[in-house]
Amino acid sequence: MSRRFVEPSILPGFSLTFGFTVFYLSLIVLIPLSMLFFKTASLSPREFWEILTATRTLAAYRLSFGTAFASAGINAVFGVIIAWALVRYSFPGKRIIDALVDFPLALPTAVAGIALTELYAPNGSVGRYLALAGIKGAFTPLGITIALTFVGLPFVVRTVEPVLEELDPQLEEAAASLGASRWYTIKKVIFPVIAPAVLTGFTLAFARAVGEYGSVIFIAGNMPMKTEIAPLLIMTKLEQYDYAGATTIAIGMLLISFFFLAAANFFQWQLSRKYGKV
Amino acid sequence: MSVRTEPRSIRILIITVAVAFFALFLVLPLVCVFQNAFSKGLTFYVKTLQHPDALAAMRMTVITALVAVPLNLVFGVAASWLIAKFDFKGKDILLSLIDLPLSVSPVISGLVFILLFGAQGLLGEWLGDRNIQIVFAPPGIILATIFVTFPMVARELIPVMKAQGNEEEEAALTLGASGWRTFWLVTIPNIRWGILYGIILCNARAMGEFGAVSVVSGHIRGLTNTLPLHVEILYNEYQFAAAFAAASVLALLAIVTLVAKTAVEGMMRREH
Amino acid sequence: MSIEVRSIHKSFGSFKALEDVSLHVETGELVALLGPSGSGKTTLLRIVAGLEKVEEGQVFFGGEDASIQKVSERGVGFVFQHYALFRHMTVFDNIAFGLNAKPKNLRPPQAEIRARVSELLKLIQLEWVADRFPGQLSGGQRQRVALARALAVRPKVLLLDEPFGSLDAQVRKELRHWLRRFHDEFRITTLFVTHDQEEALEVADRIVVMNKGRIEQVGTPDEVYHDPANVFVLNFLGNVNLFHCRLDDGKVYFGNIGVEIPGVASDNARSANLYVRPHQFQITRDAGTGTSIKAAVAYVNPAGSVVKIDLKRETGEMIHVEISQAEFAALKIVRGDIVYVSLRDVTYSEYQI
Numbered sequence: 064m065s066r067r068f069v070e071p072s073i074l075p076g077f078s079l080t081f082g083f084t085v086f087y088l089s090l091i092v093l094i095p096l097s098m099l100f101f102k103t104a105s106l107s108p109r110e111f112w113e114i115l116t117a118t119r120t121l122a123a124y125r126l127s128f129g130t131a132f133a134s135a136g137i138n139a140v141f142g143v144i145i146a147w148a149l150v151r152y153s154f155p156g157k158r159i160i161d162a163l164v165d166f167p168l169a170l171p172t173a174v175a176g177i178a179l180t181e182l183y184a185p186n187g188s189v190g191r192y193l194a195l196a197g198i199k200g201a202f203t204p205l206g207i208t209i210a211l212t213f214v215g216l217p218f219v220v221r222t223v224e225p226v227l228e229e230l231d232p233q234l235e236e237a238a239a240s241l242g243a244s245r246w247y248t249i250k251k252v253i254f255p256v257i258a259p260a261v262l263t264g265f266t267l268a269f270a271r272a273v274g275e276y277g278s279v280i281f282i283a284g285n286m287p288m289k290t291e292i293a294p295l296l297i298m299t300k301l302e303q304y305d306y307a308g309a310t311t312i313a314i315g316m317l318l319i320s321f322f323f324l325a326a327a328n329f330f331q332w333q334l335s336r337k338y339g340k341v
Numbered sequence: 342m343s344v345r346t347e348p349r350s351i352r353i354l355i356i357t358v359a360v361a362f363f364a365l366f367l368v369l370p371l372v373c374v375f376q377n378a379f380s381k382g383l384t385f386y387v388k389t390l391q392h393p394d395a396l397a398a399m400r401m402t403v404i405t406a407l408v409a410v411p412l413n414l415v416f417g418v419a420a421s422w423l424i425a426k427f428d429f430k431g432k433d434i435l436l437s438l439i440d441l442p443l444s445v446s447p448v449i450s451g452l453v454f455i456l457l458f459g460a461q462g463l464l465g466e467w468l469g470d471r472n473i474q475i476v477f478a479p480p481g482i483i484l485a486t487i488f489v490t491f492p493m494v495a496r497e498l499i500p501v502m503k504a505q506g507n508e509e510e511e512a513a514l515t516l517g518a519s520g521w522r523t524f525w526l527v528t529i530p531n532i533r534w535g536i537l538y539g540i541i542l543c544n545a546r547a548m549g550e551f552g553a554v555s556v557v558s559g560h561i562r563g564l565t566n567t568l569p570l571h572v573e574i575l576y577n578e579y580q581f582a583a584a585f586a587a588a589s590v591l592a593l594l595a596i597v598t599l600v601a602k603t604a605v606e607g608m609m610r611r612e613h
Numbered sequence: 614m615s616i617e618v619r620s621i622h623k624s625f626g627s628f629k630a631l632e633d634v635s636l637h638v639e640t641g642e643l644v645a646l647l648g649p650s651g652s653g654k655t656t657l658l659r660i661v662a663g664l665e666k667v668e669e670g671q672v673f674f675g676g677e678d679a680s681i682q683k684v685s686e687r688g689v690g691f692v693f694q695h696y697a698l699f700r701h702m703t704v705f706d707n708i709a710f711g712l713n714a715k716p717k718n719l720r721p722p723q724a725e726i727r728a729r730v731s732e733l734l735k736l737i738q739l740e741w742v743a744d745r746f747p748g749q750l751s752g753g754q755r756q757r758v759a760l761a762r763a764l765a766v767r768p769k770v771l772l773l774d775e776p777f778g779s780l781d782a783q784v785r786k787e788l789r790h791w792l793r794r795f796h797d798e799f800r801i802t803t804l805f806v807t808h809d810q811e812e813a814l815e816v817a818d819r820i821v822v823m824n825k826g827r828i829e830q831v832g833t834p835d836e837v838y839h840d841p842a843n844v845f846v847l848n849f850l851g852n853v854n855l856f857h858c859r860l861d862d863g864k865v866y867f868g869n870i871g872v873e874i875p876g877v878a879s880d881n882a883r884s885a886n887l888y889v890r891p892h893q894f895q896i897t898r899d900a901g902t903g904t905s906i907k908a909a910v911a912y913v914n915p916a917g918s919v920v921k922i923d924l925k926r927e928t929g930e931m932i933h934v935e936i937s938q939a940e941f942a943a944l945k946i947v948r949g950d951i952v953y954v955s956l957r958d959v960t961y962s963e964y965q966i
Binding site: 233242243244247251252 | 662663664683684686687688689690691693694695697699700701702711714715765766
Binding site: 068069070072073074075076077079080081083084085087088091092093094095096098099101102141144145147148149151152154156160162163165166167168169170171172173174175177178179181182188189209212213216232235236239245270273274275276277281293294295297298301304306309310313316317320324 | 344345346347352355356358359360362363365366367368369370371373374377416419420422423426427428429430435438439441442443444445446447448449452453454455456457459461462463484487488491507510511514520524542545546548549550551552555556568569570572573576581584585588591592594595596598599600602603
């Protein structure tokens, strides 16, 4: 790497765009976000630790990260199946389904929240059948997982789809010509190629689900210690004007999220380093 | 049967699972919204949407988007030019910082503005002395929306501009065009579909944002309510049909967004 | 093991890729499928491998009908044009893939697999890359790994699709010779696709020249080059000059110059096309016996193993000639010189056009 800050280019506008980008980024994102740390600094480490390890906080973290993990897992499995069906097969309605994959990103979360609650409530059109099987949908961690699965659906599908599309057909032909069965080929040749994309999609869905608020609060039931997610706990603290408490819980959430993201990135980096570039 | 496919039975199974998952998680909620919206008839539906509070909420939503989208568009174009055209130190860090708002919970996005501008906040006293209200008022809603939609245009434009390369701009410069002329005559036409794509996605999120806006709004009817917040208030008051009527407007917006997005994707594909 | 292809028909939509193609390859032969792109050569190779289905026709390996077998059961070694190496596996695991993919009861023990892979790595002279990933290899190395991978399962026949197509000229030449030596040593029945006539002429025992989904000629390199079956083969294998001429009384007439050529049968005078390869001309400074053509030197390119000269006749017709460096040195031709060209050792064959 050179010691220069910017590589020379005949294209103009570096100073202008760099200045504007950093200015706007600081104004809208960095200064406001730094308030989190500014606020926590007013607490003693003991106070901070007490809020963070309060049983209600821990229950909320466990619920938020647990349901986010479960929903991202569900999306990883079904996302791969959906991407596979969309890329490999042709069937009626395929184009519509392909366009609808992004629906959860386009639909305001509050709308998704009330619709899913209505469907999965004990008297709702789906909840009714779940109730017959003795399963409670809405107002339980299962309901939260359902809402999070909805919002996270596009991520795995959209990261796996292009990788499947660009997969060299000759790889599968080579495997077949070497005597491999179809299942062996999928397991040993195709899956390792799409695995990094699945991991990326999982991570994106997980990150989105951890912070999700709008689609969850209606279906969650919001019982402290039972179905109260971390973002809702922040909201509750705010309504009680406990800004320090809200901020502490927010910091805790961010730290745990970044720990997970860093782990995923590290794993990703290991994969890419190992296989080199082709 | 080609080498690259599975037995028919497996194929049918996979398609069935995919379609069933779709029906359960995507189609059913959509049907549910419209069914409930019209459960008390068309007259009630129209009346609900013409209610002054509903109209005020729609106005607030549109105003928010009208401020947030253009600002983030200008930022998106500048940032993508910077990142696609130049190599400089710390570029990766800048990229992750730009993406940061997407990995922060909407509730936290709202919280930071309360910590900054709220009565107990850093600038609270200063603002209070001058009688300037930012949180629990429209400026707070707009700021929180700009925050959550911050990277949405940039994220779409950066890959488009990167794929375009520098050659066309360099050619224009060697032919004697100025930097601005090159930007307007060469760069912008090349990325116009990417710009439109970014605007569509950014607008959808700006109009639909709930969590962040909910924190800073204060839920003052007719004043600081956006349409998604209006849906929440009606729902919590057990006015289900009215809540779904308002929600149906947002669902329609989502459908229009998807159609427009698919159309733009078609245009982008055709040009490449 | 011998390969027999019997009246294969194959179309993609309305495009007829192969029409009634039959071919026999003897055990231990090295045969090239040569043709321009779109001639159906790759399709034929993929059909032999079982990678494409056919509408009509059969493929036999050693007299046994392979048409009903899936590709994974055929026991062919297929080397893809772009190698198709598994980039998430090491070179070792790539080569071992076919052995590890066998069902448990047929799979050799790991020690045996290791020994087999080492043996193949030695064969391709790449023992030191066993633990590397394909992304870390050069094109020529990848090509050799792809070949080793195909050989690991001890295939009955070896099929190569444009094996040197995406390599640099220098590496191409090396690998070409390596393939020939490898084949001479192991004698696996081999079929390879190429669009490069030089490659086919240099490496193959026999060449199958294909065009528009049909086989134009099958023969040894000597046969297809010196005794082409038709104009297409003649044109495809090397450069050729075309003259519109008149046949009369056992002579070929260009304008008013008559050249006697053995083998010309013509009772009645008629017009014909004469094809002459550039090296079949001879250039002299003098008119000689009068059966030579007068022409001006328009262009000389002495760079290469032969000297390429373009001559312009008084009629405006161009003649492309190749002479040896020694002849060129003796003649001392420069641009603008007037010279005389005549034919040497010409054999004549008439073609249906």
